[in-house]
Amino acid sequence: MATAARTARIDRVLRPVHRWVWRDGGRRVRKLLAFAEVETDGGRDILRAAEVTPDPLLRRLYLAHAIDELHHGVLFRERGAELLRTRTEPASTLFNGNPLPGGHGLDDVSIEGEADARLLAFLHVAEKAAAGRFAVYRELVADDPRTRAIFDEILHDEVFHMNYTYTQLARISPRTYRSQVWLARASRVWHRVLRLAAALGALMGAAFLTLLYFVLLPPFAWLARRAATREPGGWAPISARAEAPPTSQY
């Protein structure tokens, strides 16, 4: 069983980036508020797991876990809001810190219909990764004892989360629990690749549509604006179009 958070290699490599993010007050606030959302969403997903599992012990453990996550969300939200109120420097809009991974929202796994073994393996891997990252963050906010205290509390909870997920995984899947953990790790990597691909796709799509917008739309825009000037505000009679055939989407 895990007893303390160990920092992953990727987070050690990214340490200068993490330091840059946490050094700025505005980015720090946004990061904390983003964590609040992620922890709360994760808490709700784990709560759902508690509601759908047929295993009474797992239900109790998931429930305790969900309560922790929801509490972490509150801690992050309150601290973020507090820093927001006391912040004196203007907000930096260059980069809000969110694209950096953090927390452990469960967007990689669907709860309904998911086998407990797969969910436990996923949670174990996600909690372990998050604990390692939070350990880095904890060091980077040494100048801010109250934020550091939040990471301390969360890291303490993460030990429980890592340990129970692993122990219960071994209980319900005694033969395959190690392979389940590896599968969960591979799944996380694969989902990151998919997310990156989707983000790149979205970026390319947006670039293409923006190009279309400026190349193709100007004449239509001129016509549309002309039409708009003929439409006064106020009441309009309901046109015959509203009486379109029931099968029409127009």
Added chain:
Amino acid sequence: MNILGISAHYHDSAAALVVDGMPAAAVQQERLSRHKHDAGFPLEAIEWCLDHAGLSPADLDAVVFYERSMLKLERILMCSLRAFPRSWRSFPHAIRNSLGEKVWVRGIIASYLGVPRRKILFTGHHASHAAAAFFTAPTCRAAILTADGVGEWATLTVGRGERGTGGASLSLTREIRFPHSLGMLYSTFTAYLGFPVNDGEYKVMGLAAYGRPTLCDAVRKVIRRTADGGFALVPEYFEYQTSASRSFSPAFVDLFGPPRHPYDPIDLETDDGRRYADCAASVQRVLEDTLLDITRELRRETGLPDLCFGGGVALNGVANARLLAESGFERVFVPPAPGDAGCAVGAALYADRIYFKNPDREVPDHPFMGPGVDADELARVARDDGQRVEALDEPALLDRVADDLASGRIVGWMDGATEFGPRALGHRSILAAPHTVDIRDRLNRDIKSREAFRPFAPVVRAEDAERYFELPPGGLRLARFMSGVFPVRAEWRSKLAAVTHVDGTARVQALDRDMAPRLYALLGVYGRRSGIPVLLNTSFNVAGEPIVNRAIEGYSTYRRCGIDTLVAGPTLVTKPVVPQPRSMKEAYA
């Protein structure tokens, strides 16, 4: 004839099944998926409706989608074009959003359900709102008003409906078109005041009671009245037609001051806090005045005594009460789900009565059309977890719950089929004694985790309502689904402190015995205990979550917040007096 109605892809997806002209089942997708305001295709809701009625998709005669999606795409494209080149940022987002799923709705329905495409029909968005309001109301002839953010192009429509042995007719005669929208005006202020749009409008209404309408002139600068009795929003103050991320413009900020950050608390002792409250009060007043002018004109035009009011704006109980009192209409009917979710019912009823010209039928006058609650499931999981579980007969259970409420305990109450619509009307409710502010503060702090300025609602037996609340003629009807805000009688305000808002009003639910007999009986027992047969009734959920549906969801909510007693059917669960000796966390640390 079996007709499935679907609303989806904007917010609050839902499905509803109409069998032989009667709504047989209806549920919002969020209640099943457990994602608040779930906008996805409501497959689980559809499956539940069909299972509940013992039907398969092959048994459906029609599937009706609640709006014409290509017409909506036309509006989105047209707005982008008109705002060229300012719309360059929002254009890719809007197109991806529309082309991703929304315009392919016929194919999506056909592929998910395996029904022939010819069976897939469409209604207008506001026709669905109108049908949901008119065909569910106990009236044969009525004027109709619908108002929301936007449907396809319309944002507000008026018309009339008639029904009887000869069939039914529903005609919408004129409309206000996007971007001019009362719903968008209110939502813009919702965003400006730092609340989430399509969720925080209630908060603006609650906050309005703390303010004075001193900024009405400024609000009237952003919404001007037109000579024909309509209105138009002044575009320079709004950006929702050109931006995906911001609804108000710098000119709006110049007019009303800096917007509130969503994470800033509202402190009514500060200048900013008072300004926010005054903004809320002012937009509320202007909204009411505008609606009032429109409904007075509609009353004159139709000469009808009844008004059916649908669309998201009809959730504004303060405005509804003013319409009832001042518009000239004798009765105002607001359905329990006037928003987009209710369009699933409306679309199905519209197809049944108008497209297929089936004979009109009286529909059930209650909102309980969703999944039921399994008391055995609750007993089993609560026993597993070492909770105190009792199975009581009805009188003993009511006595026990009334005792608990009278002693200041908070009760999670689940009974029968879940409500369709955003309000808990007695089947998935958190109940408490309504007498002190302490209980209100405890609910806000330990259970609902919400802003202190938001009021809680009372529930009272219909025959007792006028003793405690100043209901105008027709008020009982509006209070049936908690759709109106009315004054608490001055002599009872101190004894109903937990449900009396700062302005002395309450969004009261007047309960008939037929609608929720168990809660009705509980009110009687509680009244005999406390002398006041009124209870605080708030939705059974915590912040950010949908109202509970199954017993297990009520149970998990009860376990993690300050609810003391949980009831489902004959099962009553309370927390153990002696805490567990060793926590699970310690065991795994």
